Amino acid sequence: MNIIACVKQVPDTEAQIKVKADGSGIDDGQIKWVMNPYDEYGVEEALRLKEKNGGDVTIVCVGPARAMETIRTALAMGADKGVHVSDPALDNADAFVTASALAAVIKGLPHDIIFCGQRAIDDDSGQVGAMLAELLGIPQLTLVTKLEYAGSSVKVIRPIEGAQLSIETALPCVVTAQKGLNEPRYASLPGIMKAKKKPVDVKNAAALGIATEAKAKVAKTIPPPARPPGKIVCGDEPEQKAAELARLLREEAKVI
Amino acid sequence: MAKGIMIVAEQREGALRKISMELASTARKLADAGGDEVSAVLLGGSGVEKLAAELGKYGVDKVFVGEDAALEPYVTEAHAAITAKIIKENDPAVVLFGASVQGKDLSARVAAKLATGLATDCTDVKIDGGKLVCTRPMYAGKCFGEVVFNASPAMASLRPNVFPAAENAKAGAVTKVDAKVDAASIKSKVLEVQKDTSGKVDLTEANVIVSGGRGMKGPEGFGILEELAGVLKGTVGASRAAVDAGWRPQKDQVGQTGKVVSPNLYIACGISGAIQHLAGMSSSKCIAAINKDAEAPIFTKADYGVVDDLFKVVPALTAECKKLVG
Ligand SMILES: Cc1cc2nc3c(=O)[nH]c(=O)nc-3n(C[C@H](O)[C@H](O)[C@H](O)COP(=O)(O)OP(=O)(O)OC[C@H]3O[C@@H](n4cnc5c(N)ncnc54)[C@H](O)[C@@H]3O)c2cc1C
Numbered sequence: 378m379n380i381i382a383c384v385k386q387v388p389d390t391e392a393q394i395k396v397k398a399d400g401s402g403i404d405d406g407q408i409k410w411v412m413n414p415y416d417e418y419g420v421e422e423a424l425r426l427k428e429k430n431g432g433d434v435t436i437v438c439v440g441p442a443r444a445m446e447t448i449r450t451a452l453a454m455g456a457d458k459g460v461h462v463s464d465p466a467l468d469n470a471d472a473f474v475t476a477s478a479l480a481a482v483i484k485g486l487p488h489d490i491i492f493c494g495q496r497a498i499d500d501d502s503g504q505v506g507a508m509l510a511e512l513l514g515i516p517q518l519t520l521v522t523k524l525e526y527a528g529s530s531v532k533v534i535r536p537i538e539g540a541q542l543s544i545e546t547a548l549p550c551v552v553t554a555q556k557g558l559n560e561p562r563y564a565s566l567p568g569i570m571k572a573k574k575k576p577v578d579v580k581n582a583a584a585l586g587i588a589t590e591a592k593a594k595v596a597k598t599i600p601p602p603a604r605p606p607g608k609i610v611c612g613d614e615p616e617q618k619a620a621e622l623a624r625l626l627r628e629e630a631k632v633i
Numbered sequence: 634m635a636k637g638i639m640i641v642a643e644q645r646e647g648a649l650r651k652i653s654m655e656l657a658s659t660a661r662k663l664a665d666a667g668g669d670e671v672s673a674v675l676l677g678g679s680g681v682e683k684l685a686a687e688l689g690k691y692g693v694d695k696v697f698v699g700e701d702a703a704l705e706p707y708v709t710e711a712h713a714a715i716t717a718k719i720i721k722e723n724d725p726a727v728v729l730f731g732a733s734v735q736g737k738d739l740s741a742r743v744a745a746k747l748a749t750g751l752a753t754d755c756t757d758v759k760i761d762g763g764k765l766v767c768t769r770p771m772y773a774g775k776c777f778g779e780v781v782f783n784a785s786p787a788m789a790s791l792r793p794n795v796f797p798a799a800e801n802a803k804a805g806a807v808t809k810v811d812a813k814v815d816a817a818s819i820k821s822k823v824l825e826v827q828k829d830t831s832g833k834v835d836l837t838e839a840n841v842i843v844s845g846g847r848g849m850k851g852p853e854g855f856g857i858l859e860e861l862a863g864v865l866k867g868t869v870g871a872s873r874a875a876v877d878a879g880w881r882p883q884k885d886q887v888g889q890t891g892k893v894v895s896p897n898l899y900i901a902c903g904i905s906g907a908i909q910h911l912a913g914m915s916s917s918k919c920i921a922a923i924n925k926d927a928e929a930p931i932f933t934k935a936d937y938g939v940v941d942d943l944f945k946v947v948p949a950l951t952a953e954c955k956k957l958v959g
Pocket residue numbers: 390414845846847848849871872873874875886887888889890891892902903904905906907908909910913923924925926929941942943944
């Protein structure tokens with residue numbers, strides 16, 4: 378099987394996000410960068426498919442030079458090779474531009490199944506998987522929590538509001554990974570050593586022949602609205618506090 | 634020139650989803666500011682046409698109805714092809730989707746088909762100088778981005794439960810569209826729909842959420858939360874710690890790697906308020922927290938905090954609420 382896993386480098390979930398004074402973005406000086414958590418599920422599923430059915434796993438990542446570290450992490454988990462699209466022209470890429478870059482890379486590679494995360498936890502946009510599928514002209518299965526491979530097709534479980542769907546799709550297709558799909562492995566020490574020697578192809582936007590102007594642009598970044606300070610509910614006994622809370626929710630907040 | 638606001642309504646098994654009314658009302662507001670028309674795309678199996686009137690009630694002037702057996706249940710490729718066709722033929726300036734599971738799946742595919750931009754999960758939208766400007770949380774709500782568009786139509790998906798639905802009757806006039814789906818082009822098939830039989834509203838659509846964390850001590854502990862949620866007609870949620878411990882199913886998880894929710898009332902019980910949990914619930918309209926640790930970070934987000942043992946407070950709260958709401 379030829380398996381592709383798309384990974385994005387994002388700030389650690391614990392990272393403090395500071396907005397630049399001029400609103401032009403975030404101050405990324407102090408940030409610790411990690412693989413997008415949802416992409417870990419994608420890489421893990423790719424590795425499991427390979428281990429069961431043979432084949433290889435290619436990691437594709439669009440990002441600045443530091444993103445190479447995330448590609449190496451995926452290689453250390455067990456992926457075979459990587460493609461790193463690195464170009465300052467892509468620094469402000471939106472989902473469409475990113476998907477175009479990924480599609481241009483993947484068109485040139487044999488692919489049976491492509492994994493993405495269901496969303497990247499930096500832009501929180503959750504679009505790239507579906508856009509990539511459209512640009513490749515293949516089906517998409519988003520928000521997948523279980524996957525079974527059956528030769529020329531896959532069967533997945535996809536939770537929606539109030540129900541679970543079981544869907545079958547012909548390969549090739551794009552699958553976007555959701556928590557619950559699997560438990561991602563950690564890179565082993567030998568894995569980390571081996572990863573250093575695995576091939577990573579570096580490409581720029583011109584080599585891919587893609588337009589780099591964003592269709593949807595973040596014109597301004599703003600801090601979250603301040604929440605007015607809360608009240609600590611008074612009372613001597615738990616029962617009094619409960620009664621006071623109920624009263625406040627009813628009379629002041631008017632939410633019950 | 635591109636003109637008007639179009640919404641992509643969502644229905645399931647012949648019933649409109651709540652988000653469709655939220656979309657209609659929001660579109661109406663945007664349209665009224667510019668004297669524009671609101672249209673809607675409504676797709677499904679035969680008989681969905683009757684839902685057009687309901688959209689009209691919430692401010693839609695014109696409904697493009699596409700009926701075909703292949704459009705029910707929702708399959709991405711079929712819905713995306715017809716939706717994109719309707720958008721192309723009618724050239725709206727703005728297209729709004731719901732940021733529901735279906736809306737997210739569909740909107741991104743349609744945006745790619747039309748080579749245009751999409752702002753997902755927006756919490757505010759406005760027309761500024763004739764152009765759509767969207768506000769959306771980024772970095773799990775640690776900051777917000779104002780998105781502008783460089784392509785037409787400008788597309789956005791709206792976070793469920795954030796935009797009010799208000800009646801504002803318009804014609805809701807039906808235009809039937811050819812929605813025949815080329816079967817050969819559809820490579821996905823829904824084999825089974827397994828419904829959640831609990832009758833509980835999904836977390837993303839719930840008005841009240843009562844969530845529990847590691848402080849619930851075990852799966853049995855959630856019994857008192859179920860009771861409180863029952864009285865408040867709410868849904869029970871959980872922290873990742875409770876889900877990973879196997880106390881609650883994955884679908885109950887709220888947070889950065891779970892669901893992002895915006896109920897009117899979120900009651901956090903025995904949840905410390907880790908940054909990844911706050912990411913999923915800080916856009917709730919009112920937040921109450923019950924935790925015995927006065928230093929727990931959840932209190933920094935809570936409108937109302939109770940510092941005490943939840944096993945004493947929650948049952949008393951349930952009893953009080955019963956008295957108040959009957
Ligand atoms: C990549 C990543 C993604 C994550 N995603 C999520 C996510 O989506 N959602 C999420 O929730 N977490 C997520 N987490 C985990 C998060 O960091 C925390 O570990 C988790 O939220 C803690 O859950 P908790 O508050 O239930 O448990 P704890 O932090 O252990 O808090 C338990 C609380 O219960 C209180 N308590 C105990 N007994 C009582 C009592 N009798 N009465 C009153 N209070 C009591 C304690 O004072 C304490 O504050 C993620 C972590 C990572 C690294």
